[in-house]
Amino acid sequence: MAILVNESTRVLVQGITGREGRARAKLMREYGTKVVAGCTPGRGGESVDGTPVYDTVVEALEATDGIDASVIFVPAPLVKDAALESIAAGIPLTVLVGDRVPVWDVMEIARAAERRGVDFLGPNTLGVLSVGKGVLGMIGGRAESARSWFTPGGVGVASRSGGMTSSTGYYLCRAGVGLTTLVHVGGDGIIGLPLPAVVRLFESDAETKCVALFGEIGGSQEERVAEMMESGEVTKPVVAFIGGRAATKGVRFSHAGAIVEGGRGTHAGKVAALREAGATVVDAFDALPAAVAKALEG
């Protein structure tokens, strides 16, 4: 099982002829991901390390026996058009790796995805990795690192920080707790699949027994996970760490934003909401592996 990506996911890489796209496509393949096609406007007919390149996403779709996910490696100003193209073609999942994508572009992408009934992950995401099955994006860096850091097991990891996605996964595995899938939802305020959506996927994944969350101050994702636990939509144990306790003093939130979200977004508020809903929230990140191990037993 696992979520979002597995060994049979057929992957398109948009921007495959670029420096980053080429390098990451290679790493994805080395980890076992099925990269079936690439797309770069104007470069159709070429091939990158054996992967055929098409001018448009629809052309790639017609030339293959189907595409389940597209990973976009293009500069931030070009992400909107690439994402709208993948969404319009009906690709079920689009991963926006790029950093610094303008937020009004992201809102347009979100609108298009909702209307087309497809998902996107990111922007500003390291992507998603299902242990031993496949990776969309760049979690782990080198394939051999990803193989040595992450071992299979029953825990799903969802994180708002890219680096902490790998860290959380690594420390869990070092403590003998294996993983199903690691998801970095992206560091931006407005994103495609936020923590609650990822937790929902873990809830319906038979292999995942427990969810480890790395949350952060700001926004309402952690509170929404708590709401889902309270409503009974999420029944699997959730163990969380919320970063940014020391940063709260210096960080300013838009007052208007705080009111729409009902005073949400503070470190204390997130910890309290999750605890009240029955999640285990650890105060020290180093305590996370033991807490997850305990949740798995109990």
Next chain:
Amino acid sequence: MARLSEFTGKRVLSDAGIAVPRGTLATSPAEAATAAESLGGAVVVKAQAWTTSRAAQGLIRFVESAAPAGEAAAAILATNAGGFPVNEILVEERVAIASERYAGIILDDRRRCPVLLISARGGSGIEEIAREHPEAVAELPLDVVEGLPLHAARELWRRVGVHGEEQRKLAESMVRLVAVARRLEARSAEINPLVLTADGRVMALDCRITLDDAAVFRHPDLGIDVARELGHPPTPLERIAWDVEKDDYRGTFYFLQMCERFGRGQRVVAFHGAGGGGSMMGMDALQRHGFSVANFCDTSGNPPASKVYRAARILLSQPGVDGYFGTGSGVASQEQFHSARGLVKAFLEEPLAVPAVVRLGGNGEEKAIEILTGYTKSLGVPVECYGKDTPVDVCAQRLEELVGSSTPPPPQAPRRRDKPVERPYTFKTPTGEVTYDHAVCTRCESKACVAACVPQILKLDDGGLPVLNVTLEEAARGRCTECLACEVDCRALGAGGGHVRLPVPGLDEYRASRGMQ
């Protein structure tokens, strides 16, 4: 988020057809007095500072004529707003008010769209109003493409009890406000208070507009020179840091000063994070060990060693820190030895005079630790480096022990290479220049640079001296990745003939102005 000053925000609103009071920007008491005179005497004098509750801090003052306006300006200019000086003052006509409302556009992370938020009560903080008078507040999610239909704006104001001509005028202003937010790609655009004047005009008396840093490049007309939400106007060092970052898209460098006035012994440290989540964890750990940070810094997204070097030099241009602390997530995808080389170059040049603890866990960490600790032994201060299996709290603990036990070494002159080069061999890099002194290289037995060069663009020529194996143009265009091995490894393992010059515009002048070498 970059923020517009009240003055600039009002200019933008005015251009979009939303009335604002007549006003002038002043930077001195004399200018303020002149402005007051030309506005007819009775004015409001407002600090252009990024702080809330300006009135309570004496940063907004009402005066009746020109001379008191000058005095009010003098008092405001002498104030520190949130620890940073006030440099600009807005002098505005005073307006007779019939009613005070609130309107704002914010971006909602849950619904992933802009939301128009209004309140029939304005003036005070909107959170407070919503808590005490929820019936006065209403919101409307907007379609990001279609914007706000006028009829919907009228209905929204009706819901909070505003009727008649005022409702119609406010609704028109809302359509304009949404258009402004869309055009500027604002993260938020609030008008508070939004008033009806005694003579029946809708007018924005104050506004707060924040922009999306990632979209600032599409709005050169706004003249945003530092696209960062800093919480204060950019400091000189933040401007220097932004100049390093703005045109160099290789990785990310974020720098923000948290305090400027501190000295040795106050347990303030230079903080060098890598990645947002890991950085916040690092600051939390420092706080648990009784430290505060002089700055927030994040070099991540696989930056070249040159960017890490420049960041470190900027961090070390904060006199009075008791230590240098670096950490990322602990398990970085990027190769960590690049950061190690950047730090080594900066530490040696400075030279570093306080203990440093750096956690460089992740890909290539063994090599990173070897470089950072092995190549800095000549400094006379402890430099410790740890990998992914050492928790960040242990690192903070180590810094605490080192800061408590180490005696600062006697001041040393910077070890930058400025002596003349006897037999130069030079090539340009994307943001700097590599110079070999082949007179020194002839004495070198290891030729460590050729093996250590990460992109492998060096070879030994017929005389056994290091030269490029690509063209000068290729090196300058990016084949040279500025890994810094040709200097750092050469200095440690070779004869010291290689040097990379990486200018940081404005930094030397800044350091001189602060009494640093």
